[in-house]
Amino acid sequence: MSVDMRTFLAHVELANPITTAAGCAASGRELAQFFDLHRLGALVTRSITMAPRAGRPTPRMAETPAGLLNAVGLQGPGVDAFLERELPWLAQRGIKTIVSIGGGTVAEYAALARRLSDAPGVTGVEVNLSCPNIEDRGRVFAREGGAAAEVIASVRSVMRYDVPVIAKLAPDVADIVAVARACVDAGADALSMINNPLGMSIDTVTLKPALAAVTGGLSGPAILPLAVRCVWQVHAALPGTPIIGVGGVLSGADAFQLVLAGACAVGVGxxxxxxxxxxxxxxxELEDLLRARGFQRLADAVGLAHRPPGSPLRHQHEESSL
Structure with a gap:
C-alpha cells in the first residue's frame, strides 16, 4: 500500500513534506551532486540579505553533546548575486524553492521581498525573523509579536499574492503562540519553527568561549523536544495554519513526532x-511509519496527537489542518 505524501503550504502543493532547513544546503548545488533535488518537497535556501556578507569571525561552529553551535552570521553573496546566479539555476531545473530572507530593518525585508516578487522560480518566501533590528537596539524581531508582525506585513504587502509568506519563529520568547498569532494576523500564510535557540559553550582547554561570537544557535537532536513543544502549542492555537516543523530531525520517527504535533511539512538541517x-x-522512513500505522495519507496524521484519548487512529474526516 502506498501512502499519499502530498502536502500543502497555503495553496502550494508539495509532492512530499520534507524540505531542507535554511542555511544547511546553501542554494542546492552541493546537494545536487548526490541526488535529484526534485525528490525534495522543497528546497529552502540560506537566508539571503541585500548586501554580500562575509559572516562572523572563526571559530564559528562548535560541537556539543547531541548538538551543534553555530554563529556563521548569514554569510552569503547578497541578493544581486543570488538573482543572477543561484535562483536561475534552480528555476531552470524546476526545483520548488523557498527563499529565506534576512534583514536589519523592516524596510530591508520589504526591499528583499520586492526584488523576489518578480523573480521566476520562487515557490515561497521564508522570513527569518531571528535577525537583530538595528533600529531597536539590536532586539531580535522574532522576540516580540509587534516587531515580527511589522516585518511580515511589509513582506506580504509587496510579495505576489500567489507566493506564500512563511514566518520563521524562534523559541527564545516568552509566548511563541502570541508571536505566531501576530504573524498570521499580519499576513503570514504559514509558519516555520523553530529557528535555533541561543546557546553557548566554553572550551575547557583554552578557558574561553568556543565561538568567537561567544553565543550561537543550537541545532541537532538536542532541540527536537523544544521544536515538538512549540509546534504542538502553535497548532493547538492556530489549527488552520500550515506549519513547517524544524529542529533536530535525524530520522523518520523524529519527523513523525513533528507531524503528529501539527506540522504538515518537516525541515531537515x-x-x-x-x-x-x-x-x-x-x-x-516517515512513509514506512505511516504505512505501518495504517495511514493512507500524510494529511490524516497531521496534528493527530491532539485528538482526545480513545479516538480512532485512522480518521476519515473531510476537514484538515492544511
Missing amino acids: TALFHDPYACLRIER
Whole structure:
C-alpha cells in the first residue's frame, strides 16, 4: 500500500513534506551532486540579505553533546548575486524553492521581498525573523509579536499574492503562540519553527568561549523536544495554519513526532552535514511509519496527537489542518 505524501503550504502543493532547513544546503548545488533535488518537497535556501556578507569571525561552529553551535552570521553573496546566479539555476531545473530572507530593518525585508516578487522560480518566501533590528537596539524581531508582525506585513504587502509568506519563529520568547498569532494576523500564510535557540559553550582547554561570537544557535537532536513543544502549542492555537516543523530531525520517527504535533511539512538541517542523503532517507522512513500505522495519507496524521484519548487512529474526516 502506498501512502499519499502530498502536502500543502497555503495553496502550494508539495509532492512530499520534507524540505531542507535554511542555511544547511546553501542554494542546492552541493546537494545536487548526490541526488535529484526534485525528490525534495522543497528546497529552502540560506537566508539571503541585500548586501554580500562575509559572516562572523572563526571559530564559528562548535560541537556539543547531541548538538551543534553555530554563529556563521548569514554569510552569503547578497541578493544581486543570488538573482543572477543561484535562483536561475534552480528555476531552470524546476526545483520548488523557498527563499529565506534576512534583514536589519523592516524596510530591508520589504526591499528583499520586492526584488523576489518578480523573480521566476520562487515557490515561497521564508522570513527569518531571528535577525537583530538595528533600529531597536539590536532586539531580535522574532522576540516580540509587534516587531515580527511589522516585518511580515511589509513582506506580504509587496510579495505576489500567489507566493506564500512563511514566518520563521524562534523559541527564545516568552509566548511563541502570541508571536505566531501576530504573524498570521499580519499576513503570514504559514509558519516555520523553530529557528535555533541561543546557546553557548566554553572550551575547557583554552578557558574561553568556543565561538568567537561567544553565543550561537543550537541545532541537532538536542532541540527536537523544544521544536515538538512549540509546534504542538502553535497548532493547538492556530489549527488552520500550515506549519513547517524544524529542529533536530535525524530520522523518520523524529519527523513523525513533528507531524503528529501539527506540522504538515518537516525541515531537515544539521543531519545534512554528515549525511547528504538525509532528506531522502527521512522521507522514506516517515512513509514506512505511516504505512505501518495504517495511514493512507500524510494529511490524516497531521496534528493527530491532539485528538482526545480513545479516538480512532485512522480518521476519515473531510476537514484538515492544511
